[in-house]
Amino acid sequence: MITKIDHIAIAVQNLESALETFRNVIGCAGEAIRIEEVASEKVRVAFITVGETKIELLEPLSDESPIAKFIAKNGDGMHHIALQTDDINKETERLESLNIKPLSLPKEGAGGKKIMFLHPKETNKVLIEFAQKKH
Ligand code: CO
Numbered sequence: 001m002i003t004k005i006d007h008i009a010i011a012v013q014n015l016e017s018a019l020e021t022f023r024n025v026i027g028c029a030g031e032a033i034r035i036e037e038v039a040s041e042k043v044r045v046a047f048i049t050v051g052e053t054k055i056e057l058l059e060p061l062s063d064e065s066p067i068a069k070f071i072a073k074n075g076d077g078m079h080h081i082a083l084q085t086d087d088i089n090k091e092t093e094r095l096e097s098l099n100i101k102p103l104s105l106p107k108e109g110a111g112g113k114k115i116m117f118l119h120p121k122e123t124n125k126v127l128i129e130f131a132q133k134k135h
Pocket residue numbers: 007009056080082129
Protein backbone atom coordinates (compact mmCIF):
# COMPACT_ATOMS: atom_id res chain seq x y z
CA MET A 1 0.00 0.00 0.00
CA ILE A 2 1.18 3.54 -0.75
CA THR A 3 0.93 5.60 2.42
CA LYS A 4 2.17 9.08 1.44
CA ILE A 5 4.59 11.08 -0.68
CA ASP A 6 7.87 10.41 1.11
CA HIS A 7 9.90 13.07 -0.67
CA ILE A 8 10.32 15.19 -3.77
CA ALA A 9 13.89 15.18 -5.08
CA ILE A 10 15.82 17.94 -6.83
CA ALA A 11 19.16 17.43 -8.57
CA VAL A 12 21.66 20.18 -7.72
CA GLN A 13 25.26 20.92 -8.70
CA ASN A 14 26.09 22.52 -5.36
CA LEU A 15 24.47 21.15 -2.23
CA GLU A 16 25.50 23.98 0.14
CA SER A 17 24.13 26.68 -2.09
CA ALA A 18 20.89 24.77 -2.85
CA LEU A 19 20.46 24.04 0.85
CA GLU A 20 20.72 27.72 1.68
CA THR A 21 18.17 28.56 -1.03
CA PHE A 22 15.65 25.95 0.12
CA ARG A 23 16.18 26.74 3.82
CA ASN A 24 15.28 30.32 3.02
CA VAL A 25 12.32 29.36 0.84
CA ILE A 26 10.90 27.01 3.49
CA GLY A 27 12.05 29.07 6.48
CA CYS A 28 13.16 25.99 8.40
CA ALA A 29 15.57 25.55 11.29
CA GLY A 30 18.77 23.46 11.16
CA GLU A 31 17.16 20.50 12.96
CA ALA A 32 14.88 19.93 9.94
CA ILE A 33 17.95 19.05 7.85
CA ARG A 34 19.83 15.77 7.57
CA ILE A 35 22.82 15.23 5.25
CA GLU A 36 24.28 11.89 4.21
CA GLU A 37 26.30 10.21 1.48
CA VAL A 38 24.81 7.34 -0.53
CA ALA A 39 27.83 5.50 -1.88
CA SER A 40 25.81 3.19 -4.14
CA GLU A 41 24.40 6.19 -6.06
CA LYS A 42 27.57 8.34 -5.76
CA VAL A 43 25.59 11.25 -4.31
CA ARG A 44 25.47 13.48 -1.28
CA VAL A 45 21.92 14.03 -0.10
CA ALA A 46 20.25 16.64 2.10
CA PHE A 47 16.76 15.94 3.39
CA ILE A 48 14.69 18.92 4.52
CA THR A 49 11.63 17.90 6.51
CA VAL A 50 8.52 19.79 5.44
CA GLY A 51 5.55 18.67 7.54
CA GLU A 52 4.75 15.04 6.69
CA THR A 53 7.12 14.91 3.74
CA LYS A 54 10.62 15.99 2.72
CA ILE A 55 12.51 17.75 0.00
CA GLU A 56 15.61 15.80 -1.04
CA LEU A 57 18.53 17.69 -2.61
CA LEU A 58 20.85 15.42 -4.59
CA GLU A 59 24.43 16.43 -5.41
CA PRO A 60 26.61 14.13 -7.55
CA LEU A 61 29.94 13.02 -6.04
CA SER A 62 31.38 11.83 -9.35
CA ASP A 63 30.82 12.14 -13.08
CA GLU A 64 29.72 8.49 -12.98
CA SER A 65 26.75 9.32 -10.77
CA PRO A 66 23.33 9.08 -12.44
CA ILE A 67 22.69 12.55 -10.98
CA ALA A 68 25.77 13.97 -12.77
CA LYS A 69 24.41 12.57 -16.03
CA PHE A 70 20.99 14.07 -15.32
CA ILE A 71 22.50 17.52 -14.61
CA ALA A 72 24.74 17.36 -17.69
CA LYS A 73 21.61 16.81 -19.78
CA ASN A 74 19.02 18.98 -18.00
CA GLY A 75 20.83 21.24 -15.53
CA ASP A 76 19.56 21.51 -11.96
CA GLY A 77 15.91 20.62 -11.47
CA MET A 78 13.17 18.25 -10.36
CA HIS A 79 14.48 14.70 -10.45
CA HIS A 80 11.94 12.35 -8.89
CA ILE A 81 8.92 11.87 -6.64
CA ALA A 82 9.15 9.17 -3.97
CA LEU A 83 6.10 7.28 -2.72
CA GLN A 84 6.26 5.61 0.67
CA THR A 85 5.07 2.02 0.78
CA ASP A 86 4.66 -0.33 3.73
CA ASP A 87 5.70 -3.34 1.61
CA ILE A 88 8.00 -2.75 -1.37
CA ASN A 89 8.02 -6.39 -2.49
CA LYS A 90 4.23 -6.53 -2.61
CA GLU A 91 4.20 -3.21 -4.47
CA THR A 92 6.71 -4.56 -7.02
CA GLU A 93 4.51 -7.61 -7.63
CA ARG A 94 1.41 -5.43 -7.96
CA LEU A 95 3.14 -3.22 -10.56
CA GLU A 96 4.48 -6.19 -12.51
CA SER A 97 0.95 -7.63 -12.66
CA LEU A 98 -0.06 -4.37 -14.36
CA ASN A 99 2.90 -4.71 -16.73
CA ILE A 100 4.72 -1.74 -15.18
CA LYS A 101 8.35 -2.77 -14.94
CA PRO A 102 10.62 -1.50 -12.15
CA LEU A 103 14.11 -0.36 -13.26
CA SER A 104 15.68 -2.72 -10.73
CA LEU A 105 14.92 -4.91 -7.77
CA PRO A 106 14.52 -3.12 -4.41
CA LYS A 107 17.94 -1.99 -3.10
CA GLU A 108 19.25 -0.01 -0.16
CA GLY A 109 18.97 3.78 -0.45
CA ALA A 110 19.37 6.85 1.78
CA GLY A 111 18.36 6.39 5.41
CA GLY A 112 18.69 2.59 5.07
CA LYS A 113 15.37 2.50 3.21
CA LYS A 114 14.58 -0.13 0.60
CA ILE A 115 14.02 1.69 -2.68
CA MET A 116 13.24 0.99 -6.31
CA PHE A 117 12.47 3.12 -9.35
CA LEU A 118 10.15 2.98 -12.33
CA HIS A 119 11.42 4.12 -15.71
CA PRO A 120 10.07 7.62 -16.51
CA LYS A 121 8.78 6.35 -19.85
CA GLU A 122 6.23 4.31 -17.85
CA THR A 123 5.02 7.35 -15.91
CA ASN A 124 4.63 10.41 -18.15
CA LYS A 125 8.36 11.24 -17.97
CA VAL A 126 8.35 11.57 -14.17
CA LEU A 127 10.83 9.32 -12.41
CA ILE A 128 8.99 7.59 -9.55
CA GLU A 129 10.74 6.05 -6.56
CA PHE A 130 9.13 3.60 -4.13
CA ALA A 131 10.58 3.69 -0.61
CA GLN A 132 9.96 1.38 2.32
CA LYS A 133 11.00 2.47 5.81
CA LYS A 134 13.52 0.41 7.73
CA HIS A 135 11.55 -1.74 10.21
CO1 CO B 1 14.75 9.74 -3.50
